[in-house]
Every structure is written in C-alpha cells, then in structure tokens.
Amino acid sequence: MSAEKSILPAHHTRPVSGMLPDPETFDYKHVGGRFMGLCIVSLASLILALLLGLGDSKQFAFSWLFAGCFFFTLLIGSLFWVVVHHAVDSCWSVGIRRQLENISCLLPLLALLLLPLLVVAPLLWTWMNPALANHELSEKLPYLTVNFFWVRTLLYFVFFGTIAHMLRHNSLAQDVDGAAIHTIRNRRISFVAIPIGALALTFWAFDWPMGLNYHWNSTIWGIYIFAGSVIGALSLIILLANALRSAGYLGQVLTSEHNYALGKFLLAFTLFWSWIAFVQYLLIWYANIPEEAAYYTLRTQGSWKILGIILVVGHFLVPFLLLLLRAPKASAGFLGLVAGWVLAMHLLDVYIMILPVLHPEGFQPALLDIVAVIAIGSTLAAVFLKRLGDSPLWPARDPRLAEAVNYID
Amino acid sequence: MSHHLPIFEGHHLPVAGSSSEPLYAIGGRFESPDALVNATQALSKAGFSCYESYTPYPLHGLPQVMGLPKSILSLLVFGGGVSAVLIALSMELIPTGIIYPLIVDGKPTDLSALPQFIPIVVALTLMISAITAVAGMILLGGMPRLNNPIFAWDLFQSGASRSFFIAVESHDPKFTTASVTELLHDLGAVDVTAIHQEPKDPE
Numbered sequence: 001m002s003a004e005k006s007i008l009p010a011h012h013t014r015p016v017s018g019m020l021p022d023p024e025t026f027d028y029k030h031v032g033g034r035f036m037g038l039c040i041v042s043l044a045s046l047i048l049a050l051l052l053g054l055g056d057s058k059q060f061a062f063s064w065l066f067a068g069c070f071f072f073t074l075l076i077g078s079l080f081w082v083v084v085h086h087a088v089d090s091c092w093s094v095g096i097r098r099q100l101e102n103i104s105c106l107l108p109l110l111a112l113l114l115l116p117l118l119v120v121a122p123l124l125w126t127w128m129n130p131a132l133a134n135h136e137l138s139e140k141l142p143y144l145t146v147n148f149f150w151v152r153t154l155l156y157f158v159f160f161g162t163i164a165h166m167l168r169h170n171s172l173a174q175d176v177d178g179a180a181i182h183t184i185r186n187r188r189i190s191f192v193a194i195p196i197g198a199l200a201l202t203f204w205a206f207d208w209p210m211g212l213n214y215h216w217n218s219t220i221w222g223i224y225i226f227a228g229s230v231i232g233a234l235s236l237i238i239l240l241a242n243a244l245r246s247a248g249y250l251g252q253v254l255t256s257e258h259n260y261a262l263g264k265f266l267l268a269f270t271l272f273w274s275w276i277a278f279v280q281y282l283l284i285w286y287a288n289i290p291e292e293a294a295y296y297t298l299r300t301q302g303s304w305k306i307l308g309i310i311l312v313v314g315h316f317l318v319p320f321l322l323l324l325l326r327a328p329k330a331s332a333g334f335l336g337l338v339a340g341w342v343l344a345m346h347l348l349d350v351y352i353m354i355l356p357v358l359h360p361e362g363f364q365p366a367l368l369d370i371v372a373v374i375a376i377g378s379t380l381a382a383v384f385l386k387r388l389g390d391s392p393l394w395p396a397r398d399p400r401l402a403e404a405v406n407y408i409d
Numbered sequence: 410m411s412h413h414l415p416i417f418e419g420h421h422l423p424v425a426g427s428s429s430e431p432l433y434a435i436g437g438r439f440e441s442p443d444a445l446v447n448a449t450q451a452l453s454k455a456g457f458s459c460y461e462s463y464t465p466y467p468l469h470g471l472p473q474v475m476g477l478p479k480s481i482l483s484l485l486v487f488g489g490g491v492s493a494v495l496i497a498l499s500m501e502l503i504p505t506g507i508i509y510p511l512i513v514d515g516k517p518t519d520l521s522a523l524p525q526f527i528p529i530v531v532a533l534t535l536m537i538s539a540i541t542a543v544a545g546m547i548l549l550g551g552m553p554r555l556n557n558p559i560f561a562w563d564l565f566q567s568g569a570s571r572s573f574f575i576a577v578e579s580h581d582p583k584f585t586t587a588s589v590t591e592l593l594h595d596l597g598a599v600d601v602t603a604i605h606q607e608p609k610d611p612e
Contacts, residue, residue: 275531282524288514324487408469 021252021405023175023396026389030247038382045375052368053116059368061120062358067372068114069209070232070350071380073225076201077233079104079164080226083197086167086183087190092261094404095253098394099240101171102387103233104164106380111157113376118150125149127214137214144214149207156204163193171395178397201226212357215291220280227273232346234269238262238339242332244393253394253401256330257409263329264409266338270323274316299352302362307352315345347373422590426561426605433558433606434460435589436565436576437598442468445573448596450474452575455592459581463565463574482545489541490534497533501526561607564600576604 028035053060078100085093085100093100122128127137127144137144167186174182202222210221218224241262244250284292299308319342328334355369395401426433439445442464449462453476462471505511506518516522547553559565559576568574575598577589586603593601 278524278527282527285524286514286516326483 020397020401023392023394024249024252025392026244026249028389031385035382035385038378038385042375042378042382045371045378049368049371049375052371056368057120058123058358059366060372061117061123062354063366063368063372064114064116064120064376065124065208066351066354066369067376068110068117069354070347070373071110071376072114072204073229073346073350074232074236075104075107075110075164076160077229077231078237079107079160079167080197080230081233081237082167083163083190083193086186087194089187089400091400091403092258092407094398094400095250095258095394096237096241097398098171098391099244100233100237101164101168102384102391103236103240104160105168105387106384107157107161107164109380109383110376111161113379121146125211125214127211140214144211149211152203152207156200159196159200163189163197171398172391174398175392175396180399183399198222198226201229209353212354213294216295218280218284218292218295220276220283224273224276224280227269227276228346228349231266231269231273231342234262234266235339235343235346238266238335239343242336242339245332249393253405255407256332257407259332259335260326260330260409261407263323263335263338266319266335266342267323267329270316270319270342274320277312277315298356298360304352304356304363307348307363311345311348311352314341315349319345422586422601422603424603424605425563426558427608428605430606430608432579432586433561433604434576434578435586435593435601436559436562436574436604437593437596437601438564438568439573439575439598442573444597445575446471446474448575448593448598451596452577452592456583457577457581459578459584461559461576461578463559463569463576465570465572480549482542482549485545486538486542490538493534493537494530496537497530498526501529558606559604562602562604564602 049060049064053064081093082097082100082104084090085097117124126132127140128146128149142148166189170182170186170189173179202225205222205225209225210216210218241250241254245254281296284296287293298304319338322338323329328338351369355363398404422435425436437448439448445462445464446468449460449471452460453474462475464471502520506520510518512518516525565574575593577584577593590601590603
C-alpha cells in the first residue's frame with residue numbers, strides 16, 4: 001500500500017433533498033368563535049381602560065405607558081430577529097421568519113393604540129411641565145423640548161415601521177416569483193437598519209422609560225432595553241410556534257433541531273440580559289453618585305425590593321439553570337413553559353421600570369395595569385390573527401428553505 | 410476507479426505494518442459520511458463492539474449508531490463551574506470579610522455587598538469551566554497518547570483529514586479475519602487492509 005495513493009475528496013455536505021415542503025396557509029376553522037371573542041375582549045377592555053382612565057388619569061398614563069413599552073419591546077425584538085436573519089444570511093430561522101415579520105408589522109397599529117399618551121404626556125414626563133424651569137433642565141434644553149420629543153417619537157415609529165414593512169413586502173413578493181433578488185434586497189435593507197436601528201432604540205429608551213426621571217442617566221440603558229426586547233420576542237415566537245404546531249401547522253419546517261436552536265438562543269440571551277442588568281447595577285451601586293443611584297434607591301426600598309429580587313431570580317437564575325440541560329431544550333413543551341416564564345419576567349422587568357415612579361412608597365397593584373396590558377395585547381392579537389391567513393405560514397420560496405428544513409444543529 | 414486493489418481472501422489482504430507482528434485490526438475506507446454511518450450501524454447490529462469509526466469532523470448521529478452513552482463532560486463542566494463559584498466567594502469573603510476587613514469607600518465587606526464580589530465570581534467560573542471543558546475533552550478522548558497502532562496504515566496517515574475509516578480490532582470476540590474482511594467489503598469499504606503492529610524498537 002503506497003502512501004501516494006490518491007484519495008477522493010469526501011463529500012463534506014449532506015445531500016439536501018430538492019423537495020420543498022408544500023406551503024401552508026392558516027385556516028380560520030381552527031379559530032372558530034375565538035376571533036370574535038378576542039375582538040369583544042379588545043373592545044371591552046379598551047372601553048374599560050378609557051372609563052377607568054377618566055377617573056384616575058395619572059394611573060392610566062403610567063399603566064398605558066407600561067403596556068405600551070412592553071409590546072413595543074416585543075415588536076422591536078421581533079424586527080431585530082428578522083433583520084439579523086437577513087444580515088447574516090441565516091438558514092435555521094427561515095421557518096419562523098414569516099411570523100416574526102407578521103408581528104413586527106403590527107408597529108403602526110401599536111402607534112395608533114399609544115395615541116392617548118399624547119394627552120397624558122405631561123403627567124408621565126414631568127420635564128414637559130412649563131412651570132418646571134430649573135438650571136438642570138435648561139442645560140438639557142435643546143434635547144428636552146416638547147416638540148422635538150414628539151418629532152423623535154414619530155421618527156422612531158416611522159423608521160421601524162418602514163423597515164418592518166419593506167422586509168415583509170420583499171418576503172411576500174418572493175412567495176410569488178421565487179426570485180433571489182428579494183433576499184439580496186432584504187439583506188441590503190438590514191445592513192442599513194442595524195446601525196440606525198441601534199441608535200433609534202437607544203434614543204427611544206432614553207426618551208420614554210428613562211425620561212420618567214429627567215435627573216437620571218445611564219449610558220448602558222439602551223442595551224438593557226435591547227436585551228429585554230430580544231429575549232421577550234424570542235419567548236413570544238417560541239410560544240407562537242408551539243401554538244401553530246399544536247393546531248397542526250409548521251410541522252414540515254420545524255423539528256426538534258429548531259427547538260434546540262431556539263433554546264440555545266434563549267439561554268444565551270438570558271445570560272446577555274443578566275450581564276447587562278448586573279453591569280448597570282454594579283457601576284451605579286459602586287460609584288454611588290446621587291443622580292445615578294436615584295433609580296435603584298427607589299426600586300430597592302419597601303415592597304419594590306421584593307419585586308426586584310423576584311426579577312433577579314426569575315429572569316436570570318431560573319431560566320439559566322433550566323436551560324443548561326440539553327434534552328429539555330429540544331422539547332417543544334418544556335421550551336414553551338420556559339418561554340412563557342421568561343415572557344412573564346420581561347413583563348415584570350418593564351413594570352419595575354415604569355410603575356415605581358408613580359408609586360414611590362411601594363408596590364401598589366392597580367386594575368388599570370392589567371386592563372391596559374389586556375387592551376393593547378388583545379387588540380394586537382386580533383389584528384395579527386386577522387392578517388395571519390393572508391400569506392403562507394413560512395416564506396414558501398425562500399432560497400434557503402430546503403436547507404432550513406434539513407437544518408441539523 | 411482503477412486504483413482499487415482487488416480484495417483477497419484471508420491473509421492475502423493488503424498488509425500495513427509488519428506482518429511478523431500481531432494483527433491489530435482490519436481497516437476499511439469509506440467515501441462518504443453517510444456510508445460511514447450506515448456501515449457503523451451494520452457493524453453494531455452484527456454484534457461487534459471493539460471497533461472505531463474515524464471521521465475528520467463530527468458526524469451527526471454517529472455516536473448514537475455506535476451505541477456510545479452520553480458523555481459526562483457536561484456534568485464535569487457544571488461541577489467545575491459550581492466549585493469555581495465557591496472558590497471565588499471564599500477567596501474574596503474570607504480575607505476581606507473575616508481575616509482583615511478592608512473597608513473601601515464605606516462599603517460593607519460581607520455578603521450584603523454582594524455586587525462587588527460578582528465580577529471575580531463570573532470570571533473564575535468562566536475560566537474554570539472552560540479549562541474543565543478543554544481538559545475533560547482531551548482526557549475523556551483518551552489523550553494524551555503517544556501512538557496508536559492504526560498509524561501503521563499509510564493510507565490512514567495521509568487521508569485522516571479528508572476521508573472516513575472504520576477499523577475493527579482483532580480482540581473483538583466476533584473477530585475473524587475472513588468474516589470481517591468480507592463484511593467490510595459488503596458494506597462498501599474500499600482499501601480493506603490488515604493492519605499489523607509496527608515492530609518494537611530493539612532494546
């Protein structure tokens with residue numbers, strides 16, 4: 001046997017079958033009367049919120065902002081996953097991409113639902129009060145002016161909404177003609193969207209949640225909001241994929257390998273969120289400068305401290321330990337449970353950002369908090385469901401679809 | 410493919426190593442990862458236990474068809490991580506909290522000032538987990554090892570980075586030269602070779 005003997009190069013890729021899964025479209029027979037039920041819940045809770053809000057406009061303002069911020073972060077997180085899918089030419093996430101596109105395209109509707117904030121804004125962002133003129137505010141004057149604030153807010157929604165609709169539009173056009181140019185166009189849009197979107201989300205975070213206390217500043221705040229958005233949207237898409245699978249859809253494109261990929265991302269972003277949250281806390285705690293520490297002083301006193309401890313344990317320790325194991329990550333049911341838990345923790349995270357400003361003396365649950373979440377959530381869900389059947393449940397002719405179906409972790 | 414050598418029966422097989430030394434194994438080369446996985450499954454079903462499947466990169470499903478149990482590496486890494494947390498906390502809290510309390514900036518030195526101890530806990534956990542993972546992988550993989558008798562096979566030496574091999578070792582209870590040669594040939598192996606050990610250096 002000679003050492004010079006030639007050896008044929010091995011086939012380094014597994015053969016991918018040329019068979020594409022048959023596109024599925026959502027059939028409304030699975031929804032039945034539940035869609036009407038959702039519309040009734042939405043309408044009833046919107047009216048209830050309005051009535052309660054007329055009674056206690058300050059509580060309404062904070063509850064509505066709380067629910068608005070929660071859903072805004074979920075929609076922006078979904079948009080992030082679509083953008084990053086296109087930017088890195090990802091293959092594993094083709095099967096869930098259409099649903100992420102559908103969620104992120106609810107942004108204009110959310111903007112509409114948040115219009116009441118225009119009326120109650122001075123109750124939330126006290127710097128808008130013209131009677132309040134002090135040296136600190138005059139130093140921040142070119143930035144903190146009412147008109148500029150609303151122009152910025154408009155720009156955030158227009159920018160994110162446009163990107164979301166452009167990406168979905170190209171994706172739908174590809175369902176018809178199957179041309180690869182749509183993928184390339186979406187990739188270019190994503191390259192532009194990443195740097196601008198990072199800045200837009202950061203400044204949104206400065207303007208909306210951070211602006212509740214105009215003394216306070218934290219330069220890592222934008223990343224903290226981003227980390228929460230991404231993990232919230234990831235939990236949401238896991239739950240949505242499970243719901244669609246239990247109705248008999250997506251079985252052709254999602255396997256336990258995709259569950260495992262989603263589980264790994266959930267673990268990774270649990271760690272990312274925890275680290276960013278800790279870094280912000282550590283630096284503020286250690287430096288102990290009054291205007292920085294005010295944020296945590298408020299949230300580590302009285303009953304707020306208990307909620308803070310629940311957040312640390314529930315948003316970090318519980319999902320971290322549960323997701324360390326390999327087998328549970330591949331199981332859709334278990335992953336769904338963890339995702340539901342993480343989504344609830346994201347809700348708590350946003351709650352602790354907003355509500356202590358209204359109730360500095362301690363945790364004070366209000367009916368309006370729940371009504372606001374249900375009102376905005378059910379309205380978004382109803383419109384999502386209404387549009388779900390308009391397009392195939394996954395990008396039917398995406399160039400990477402065959403690869404995505406055969407994805408092996 | 411003209412370079413294939415004909416397959417001979419019994420001891421007329423191509424021989425690698427020194428034929429005066431004991432037989433180590435019978436090896437065969439496979440042309441695709443799927444062929445390797447299929448052949449491994451067939452060997453496993455036929456009741457062989459002392460064989461190795463060699464591949465240049467991890468193959469999905471290969472450990473399962475070989476019947477290998479789940480590696481204990483993840484448990485070792487978890488243990489490494491947990492002990493790192495304990496080591497880091499005691500290295501920080503015993504000296505600065507108990508033996509010689511060092512009050513900086515008016516901060517307490519016990520567990521109520523936990524945040525300041527966390528960065529070192531995280532860093533040490535990462536380091537010890539990573540070292541456990543790498544060292545555990547090497548040790549559980551049977552390394553370090555100075556030599557493997559299969560290195561006597563020239564074809565393996567030159568092709569291990571791009572080809573797929575199976576070697577059925579001679580101490581397998583079901584091993585006979587004729588049956589293994591025939592089986593490997595039936596499973597689609599090419600270059601089936603009897604691998605003998607290399608002569609030991611004269612002392």
